Amino acid sequence: MFYEPKNGHGLSHNPLKAIVSPRPIGWISTVSTEGAHNLAPYSYFNLVCDEPPMVMFVSDGWKDSVRNIQETGSFTCNLVSDNLKAQMNASSVNAPRGVSEFAYSGLTPAASQLIAAPRVKEAYSALECVAVEIKQLKDRQGRSTESHMVIGEIVGIHIDEAILSNGMIDTAKARPVARLGYLEFNTVETTYEMIRPRWKDGEG
Ligand SMILES: Cc1cc2nc3c(=O)[nH]c(=O)nc-3n(C[C@H](O)[C@H](O)[C@H](O)COP(=O)(O)O)c2cc1C
Numbered sequence: 001m002f003y004e005p006k007n008g009h010g011l012s013h014n015p016l017k018a019i020v021s022p023r024p025i026g027w028i029s030t031v032s033t034e035g036a037h038n039l040a041p042y043s044y045f046n047l048v049c050d051e052p053p054m055v056m057f058v059s060d061g062w063k064d065s066v067r068n069i070q071e072t073g074s075f076t077c078n079l080v081s082d083n084l085k086a087q088m089n090a091s092s093v094n095a096p097r098g099v100s101e102f103a104y105s106g107l108t109p110a111a112s113q114l115i116a117a118p119r120v121k122e123a124y125s126a127l128e129c130v131a132v133e134i135k136q137l138k139d140r141q142g143r144s145t146e147s148h149m150v151i152g153e154i155v156g157i158h159i160d161e162a163i164l165s166n167g168m169i170d171t172a173k174a175r176p177v178a179r180l181g182y183l184e185f186n187t188v189e190t191t192y193e194m195i196r197p198r199w200k201d202g203e204g
Pocket residue numbers: 025038039040041042043044045058059060061063064065066088089091092093094095179
């Protein structure tokens with residue numbers, strides 16, 4: 001089958017997120033100017049560059065996470081490991097502004113080292129980020145959409161040494177949870193390595 005998004009897919013459910021899959025989950029914690037903590041998962045999320053290290057996530061609408069980041073300038077991305085997947089899902093609740101999803105999900109907010117936004121104490125890893133840009137996305141005709149992309153520079157990284165083996169992150173220990181399509185998720189439990197090819201002068 002082939003379809004143009006503007007014409008609809010004709011299936012019972014939208015297949016697009018199942019095609020761009022699996023997607024990492026940015027578990028975003030923030031604080032408002034009033035000091036209220038907020039936590040929510042975002043799978044329009046990724047690490048986007050190395051130097052300086054930056055991440056981005058996209059809010060479909062002007063959600064509390066983006067509003068808090070605009071107000072206080074920082075956010076934390078917490079790692080969702082398999083043992084925290086129920087809490088991650090609970091934290092997606094559409095709680096009224098000012099209600100802490102940390103408390104609702106049974107999680108502990110811990111102070112960050114360098115930024116105002118708290119982190120999830122129970123998470124194996126957390127990235128402390130300073131907001132660089134909040135960008136309202138436009139379509140190809142230049143019309144504004146309801147999507148807001150937040151780009152943040154990672155200024156501090158927490159790692160629980162329990163997930164290290166021989167000085168490297170052991171993904172089989174961290175067991176990160178990924179978002180698939182529909183209501184499906186996957187836990188990464190196995191890995192394999194592939195060596196990249198190198199083009200040698202004078203060959204091929
Ligand atoms: C696994 C998962 C991924 C999600 N990804 C996104 C996303 O990328 N963008 C978005 O706007 N909402 C996403 N949501 C929904 C938000 O988490 C939900 O709307 C939440 O209430 C937003 O919280 P906030 O208003 O406190 O920021 C996702 C939910 C789940 C469970």
